[in-house]
Amino acid sequence: MTIVKMKRLCLVAPSAMKRKLLRELTRYGCVEIESGEKFLADPAWTEFLEKERGEANAVSSQLSSMNSALTILQKHAPAKGGMMVPKRTISEADFYDEEQISNALTAAQKINQLAQDITELYNRQNQLMAKKCFLSPWQNTDVPLDIKAGKTVSLIFGTCPSSVNLADLQDALSNVKECKLVLENSDKEQHYLSLLVHKSVEEEALDALKPKGFSTVSFKGYSGTARENMDWIDAEIDQNIKTREALVANIVEQQTERQVMEQALDALSLDNTRENVLNSQLYTKKTVYMQGWVPEQATEQIQKVMQGNECAFEFVEAEEGEEPPVLLHNRSGLVSSFGSITELYGLPGYKTVIDPNPFVAIFYFLFFGLMLSDAAYGLILAIFGFLVLKKAKPDGMFKKFMVLATCVGISSFLWGAAFGSWFGNAIPTVVQMATGKEITVPYILDPLAEPMKMLVLSLGFGVVHLFLGMGLSGYRMIKQGHVFDAICDILFWYLIIGGLLAVLLGAQVGLYVALVGAVGVLLTGGRHKKGFGKITGGLGSLYGITSYLSDILSYSRLMALGLATGVVATVINTMGGLAGNGVTGWILFVVVFIIGQAFNLAISLLGAFVHTCRLQYVEFFGKFFEGGGRSFKPLYNKTKYMRILKEEN
Amino acid sequence: MEWLNAIFSGPFLAILGAALAAGCAGAGSARGVGVAGEAAAGVLTEDPGKFGQTLLLQALPGTQGIYGLLVAFLIMNNIGLFGGNVNVTTSQGFMYLAASLPIAIAGYFSGIAQGRASAASMGVIAKKPEELAKSMLYPAMVETYAVLALLVSILMLTNV
Known part of the structure; x- marks a missing residue:
């Protein structure tokens, strides 16, 4: 059981403590607070609730001011480093330091004011330009306009x-x-x-x-000749541009405050999230009532927080018909990184028996590498992912994706090495251009020379993957006590498909096995129907063989996409080598090689990602996955620039 | 009747196959990518920050063109066009031509259809950008048939 058991948390806190309480709950990142709005329709509740709930959210405007100031600063004085810069660490006390935040707000206001001045100057300049346009035909008229x-x-x-x-x-x-x-x-x-x-x-x-x-x-409002007017307009535009430059310089000067502002942005955005939560809670004159969800193993920790904040609280089991949010528990970080693929599809329901993530991890690893299937591309991907992890120390979804990139990069490297593909046939091409000798890179299987072997390998993986999916479905049926269903819907199909495969591989006995399975399906397929349906239902079920067939054939994409990567890379190398072994020949080769391989890498990555996902979602999940889960969204320190150190107390 | 001989010569038929593979599949992709691009530009007018996501979706119908190129290249390579010594019998030429048809036909039509699915998925990006993975799957379902056609073309080619 890897879906974390949730307890409902109900609590009453003194209104005065509500902010401190939420701040502490955020620190643990394991409490989801629900909106209290569903109770407002119930007269039993509204009777003793205050009409005015919460105060207006002052933080939100501060947050948007900080946001726009940082965007403006980024535009005029871009921060260095990009994604390779790790988040700065900070203690919680320093993080919420009021003085720092008010300094940052002052700086933000200044930047926003400067930006507004600049906009006004732009508007003035446009007006002046329009005037100049209007006057310029009259510039030779030497009488005053008025x-x-x-x-x-x-x-x-x-x-x-x-x-x-x-x-x-x-x-x-x-x-x-x-x-x-x-x-x-x-x-x-x-x-x-x-x-x-x-x-x-x-x-x-x-x-x-x-x-x-x-x-x-x-010419109302003008005095002097058109020429004179145009002269002062020119002078003002010059002045306008200079003033703007000075203002931009002022903004750039403010970049010394950037770090403080970034910290304040994080603090304000967390405060804003909490204020929004507070605004949807239920208030009496002196207290606030909140409801939420807590993972069972975290209840003890949360209990301490509650006691420290003068709260009355209780943990209760989820009621019948209530769907608690879903949190997947994974022992290893590696598997949970592959779990992000599952999350992209949708979470399993709360009462699901099977955790798909370990299986997703294994097959995603295998299939992605098989589709990218180039050792050099794999190395590039793995090194890139590893460097980002090492340098930027990301967290959350981004970290999971980088771990994923590193893993599938290694897989691609292994498959690519097995197929002897390094940027396609770059190594033999280069050697032949330089020395005229023909060499071959060592390989285990050349997919292009022996496509049937490759196809069998791909479909073989497909059969294993599908059988696993069916097996998981059978496991769930048995676990829920439907052993007969498991025999009818899973075991008979195992017999049919397994038997037919055996026939394909030359074992005639497989035919009888398949027949047994087919008869089984024919007899039991209509068991949930009534009357005549019992006969036609069996036939209908047996017709389902076509869907298994198309599912298995769908895995041929493993081969096709792998071949596509290799052949396109080879096309690029061939094109690059067309000019022969001269100086221009080599320059052409390098240029074509770099642009072409980068293009092929990007397109192949996209293809491998999409099609590996498809095999997981459509073929594999289609067999057993019960979706419909709502993800657990606790209050947690979600920050953009800072990493808040946990203080144990 | 020299032109008749030229038409029924092996090399011409093989090259015609390569031309059909690259040409038809490429045309399908061009239309698909075009349709997706039109929708992408619309999304961008509202939020230029979605450039990366829309570009991913737009790239999806582009693969048919690559598959066509791939088959064309394999044919040219097999008949020795790059070595300058083309030696193909008429019956082999017809076989190359036939082998190019799956990717030529499926590539053209699936490219267009996938482009339309991509364009529709742009709407998902416009409203719910976090659902990128799901929206990419709809166009990917179409691509399956181009992949199957590519596979058949390749299997045929390697056995001519």
Whole structure:
């Protein structure tokens, strides 16, 4: 039994202690607190509950301010190292240090303010650019834009489409004597014009021009000539850019506070999680009621925490019909890393008898290597995974995946070495290019030369995998007391498939074994049906042989993907070697080799990952897996930058 | 009737097979990757941080093209095209042509279908990025048939 037994925890705590209590529970990482909302519909509860539950969450806005400040800082002054930098360690007392956090918040506010100033400067610059665009056609006009032309004369600026002929405009004005139209500038779209006109005929002139597309331009708010205006705009834009640079420099200066801010971000995000939990709990005037789940073996530890915080509490068994969350217990870290593959599919239900992880671990290891099947690729993967583990000391899901990468890298290395594949046929190719001699790398089986052997190996693995899945299903049936079902649904099928395989391998006796199995299935397949269904049900069950056949054939992908990796690598080497044994030939080879092999590695990794998962999920899990579990989500120190040291007390 | 002889010559038929394998499977992948890419770009407009995940999904229908290339390469290698000394009888040529058909046909259609499944899975990434593994399985189910076709093509080729 590897699914951890859960106890329900019910507790009443003094409201004053709630934050301290949750902080301590977080430290152990083994208590999941549920939302209390389900009780709110029950009048028996609401009767004595406070309407106002919890306070507004002040931490959340601090958290988002810290988040945006760190994002801004990262943009202007990127942190060095990336994923290879391990988390810093810190004691819990230092981690929640109020002074540090308030320092960090000050720094964050400063950065956010600076970023806001920068945005405003950008907006101002855009406005200025637009103004400049508007003015630039008028830059040769040497009268001030705000000119008051006097009591009797008006100066009007305007534009008309460039398709209009200037002579037409002059013609239109021929009836208006007291005016003068001057072309100031033209571009692709428009003519820019100024019209000097006596006030008495101003309207007449405008009316005459209007049908030609003339429209007036207003320079309200401007003084001086267009040129002068553009000069000060240019000057302000220059100043604007300089100010922005100075502000960015100010932001970059703040990177001395980065570590404090990162720590504060972690502390605030944990506080925020706890505040959210607290907001969904049930309150009376002085106390808070919480419900949750605790793994059975952790109850003693949690009991101490409760007693230290003046809580009234009890641990009770899960009620009938209640689904406790699922936590898988694995003895070895290696198996639990492969367990992440199971978790990607979905957790087994709480009452599951079988823990699939050890089997997933074995076959994931075998199959991934068989599909990648290149010793050099395997080495690259294993070394990469190992280095990340060593240098960055990751935790959680990321750590599991890195352990996984290291393991399947080793598996690929072993399979690749067995098939004599090192970057495909890179070694013979290079030797032949350099010396002209033909060599072969030692191998146990060449999949391309003996594809039938390889196919039998793949399908053989498939049969073992499927039989194991069926066996696990049978084990569960027996464990639940359905021995007869186990015989009908598992044993008879073992006889049929095993018998047919024996026939394939040349043992005629297998035929009789298979017949016994088939008769068994035919007779019992309809046992849950009524009347006529008892006969047709057996036939229907026997027809299920097609699904076993397709399941087994599905494992041929083990061979196909392995071949694909090797042959594509060989194609790359061949292409690289086309230019022969000269200086250019070698340069071409190196370039093609590096780009091509990197591409092939990426594509093959993706293929191997997806198809290994598929074999586990569809063929293997399909035989026995009972899903539907909800994962156990305890409060724990989930941090991005810091590792909080556990203090034993 | 020189052209008739040219058509029924072994080398031509074998090369035609290679061309079909690489061409049809490649075309299927191109359409599949294209369709998936269109959906991926849509997801990215909302959240550019999902670039890596959508790229993974987009790459899935690309494998048919590689399988086609692989079969084409095997044919060219088997008939000695790279050595410059092509010696294939007409009946062998037809066999190479036939052996290229599984991956050519299944590659073309499964590439497109897988692309559509990938595009639909982009919706999963848009709303529930943590379910990447599950969303990758739907397109992978389609690929099974391309893998089977590849296998048959290879088994045929190695026994011509």
